[in-house]
Amino acid sequence: xxxxxxxxxxxxxxxxxxxxxxxxxxxxxxxxxxxxxxxxxxxxxxxxxxxxxxxxxxxxxxxxxxxxxxxxxxxxxxxxxxxxxxxxxxxxxxxxxxxxxxxxxxxxxxxxxxxxxxxxxxxxxxxxxxxxxxxxxxxxxxxxxxxxxxxxxxxxxxxxxxxxxxxxxxxxxxxxxxxxxxxxxxxxxxxxxxxxxxxxxxxxxxxxxxxxxxxxxxxxxxxxxxxxxxxxxxxxxxxxxxxxxxxxxxxxxxxxxxxxxxxxxxxxxxxxxxxxxxxxxxxxxxxxxxxxxxxxxxxxxxxxxxxxxxxxxxxxxxxxxxxxxxxxxxxxxxxxxxxxxxxxxxxxxxxxxxxxxxxxxxxxxxxxxxxx
Numbered sequence: 001x002x003x004x005x006x007x008x009x010x011x012x013x014x015x016x017x018x019x020x021x022x023x024x025x026x027x028x029x030x031x032x033x034x035x036x037x038x039x040x041x042x043x044x045x046x047x048x049x050x051x052x053x054x055x056x057x058x059x060x061x062x063x064x065x066x067x068x069x070x071x072x073x074x075x076x077x078x079x080x081x082x083x084x085x086x087x088x089x090x091x092x093x094x095x096x097x098x099x100x101x102x103x104x105x106x107x108x109x110x111x112x113x114x115x116x117x118x119x120x121x122x123x124x125x126x127x128x129x130x131x132x133x134x135x136x137x138x139x140x141x142x143x144x145x146x147x148x149x150x151x152x153x154x155x156x157x158x159x160x161x162x163x164x165x166x167x168x169x170x171x172x173x174x175x176x177x178x179x180x181x182x183x184x185x186x187x188x189x190x191x192x193x194x195x196x197x198x199x200x201x202x203x204x205x206x207x208x209x210x211x212x213x214x215x216x217x218x219x220x221x222x223x224x225x226x227x228x229x230x231x232x233x234x235x236x237x238x239x240x241x242x243x244x245x246x247x248x249x250x251x252x253x254x255x256x257x258x259x260x261x262x263x264x265x266x267x268x269x270x271x272x273x274x275x276x277x278x279x280x281x282x283x284x285x286x287x288x289x290x291x292x293x294x295x296x297x298x299x300x301x302x303x304x305x306x307x308x309x310x311x312x313x314x315x316x317x318x319x320x321x322x323x324x325x326x327x328x329x330x331x332x333x334x335x336x337x338x339x340x341x342x343x344x345x346x347x348x349x350x351x352x353x354x355x356x357x358x359x360x361x362x363x364x365x366x367x368x369x370x371x372x
Contacts, residue, residue, distance in 0.1 A: 001113060001301045002330050003043060004073040004080075010065040011087070012038040013355035020359060022347035025331045029338040030352035036334040037118075039352070040306045042070045043332065044116050046083050048095065048108035049138060052116045061089040074112055076301050081111050104152075109142045113303040115292045117285065117310045124287055125264055125271045125280035132262040136198045136227075139205075139291050143298040150193040157187045158253060166251040180244070187256065188237035194257045195236070199227040202262050205290040212286035213266075216321050221267045223283060230259035281313065285322060292327050305331040311341055 005020040013035045028036045037053075041060075044052050051060065061068045068087040073080060085095040085105075095102050097111055123131045140147040161183040168176040206225040213223040231239030239255045240247075247254055264271040264283060271283050296302050305327065311319045312335070323343040333340060340346065351358045 001304055002075040003046075003112075003304055004075060006039065006043060007069070007071040008039070008042050009069040010062040011042055011068040011070060012060060012062065014038060014042075014357075015062065015355060017355065017357050019350055019357050020348075021330065021332060023330055024347040025333065025344060026348040026350060027338065027340065027346045028332060028334045028350045028352060028357075030336070032336050035352050035355045035357075036336075037308050038355075039350075039357070040116065040308050040332060040334060043072070043304065044114050044306055045070060045085065046072055046074070046108060046112040047114055047142060048102075048105035048112075049141065050105075052118065053120070057087050057091075057093060058089045060087050065089075072112075076111065083108065083111055104148070106141055106148050106152075107145075109148075110145075113142050113295055113299060113301065114306055115288055115295065115303045116306045116308065117288050118306075118308040119310065119313050121284035121288060122277070122281055122313075123284075125275060125283040126277070127272075129259075129261040132264070133198070133257075133260060135287060135291070136201050136262060139294060140197050140201055142295050142303075144197065147194070147197045150190050150197070154187070154190040154194050154257060157183055157190060158256070158258060161187055162252050165247050165253070168248060169251075170248055172248060184237065184240045184244075187253075188235065188240060191236045191256045195227075195229055195260060198257070198260065198262070199229075201294070202227040204294060205287065208290035208293050209283075209286045212289040212325055213282055215325055216282045216285055216318060217279065218317065218321060223271075223286065224265045224268075226263045226265075228261045228263055229257075230261075231255045278315070278318070282318060285310075285325075289325055289327070292329070296327070296329075302327065302329040305329045307331065307333040309334050309336065311335070311339075312337075316341075 002023050003021050005018065007018045008014045009016050028039060030036050041051055041053060066089055070085045072083050074083055081097050083097055085093060087093045093105060095105055095108055102108060124135055137151060141151065164176060164180055164183065202225045209225060210223045214220060236256065243254050266275050266279060266283065271280060275283065292303055292305065314322065319341045320343065323341050348359060
């Protein structure tokens, strides 16, 4: 998969920016706060997953504007597609592919796939369970239409069930209990699908992440992943029934995929509590590398690699080993200094200053020429 060019309007601090990317490796350089990461964020959003920085539409749209646009030409399996996204402040964003409106933004994953490596990934190993659930959901949403549907259903049903629990209180009437029975049946069906998909993915990622971790960390310490549900060996339906009294008392759903965990252990110990920050960073990178390989295998095309100031967070040894582990894919790297580790051959350099970009092709003889 290749992104040929990107155009953004009123996106963050970019009033109007158009850049082209090399099929190999493109370096985006500029002072911090001038808009380098904003360009990577725009590229990543084209798969419909939203901002990898967790930004709202109001934050993405430039101050004083009501909407922002992100457009790109994508080449996938020898087919070109024009992907266009309209981000609306205070309303749902919209997208189209080759002029045809997509029903759901997440369906863009069937056209664009990208894997982002960024400093915030440290939270995958060091943060709470929601970070690891989000990683699993992100990968599955990129590869499995059935999962996307089940996950959307689960979120909708969970909201409805929690609203009913709050309204019913500790003395629900017959109508409330009957409605709760309906929501429980639907929640159990969607929840079992989501949990089963996540567990299967964790099993698939585990050996690849283990191999990547050993290479990145330069160690034989085993890395293991295990998906753990918030209910026992009984069905989710039985667990919901058993937790109903407590759920009514608390006004919220206490069991289900929204409470599950993907446990990460290093040499048999919890990575969250026992791994050093350097080890946690290597774990996060290993999981991203495993994510990339899994998506490539499932969709039959190589996702774009986006490296957002990753090397500045690594010591020299880990940086060098990460270069050796990077997949053969179109790659976009950001750097405040312009320095990248040995082994990364840059084919195009883009300078970003105050939300404006100037592109320069880099030739192997070291000469450069600027392109508007």
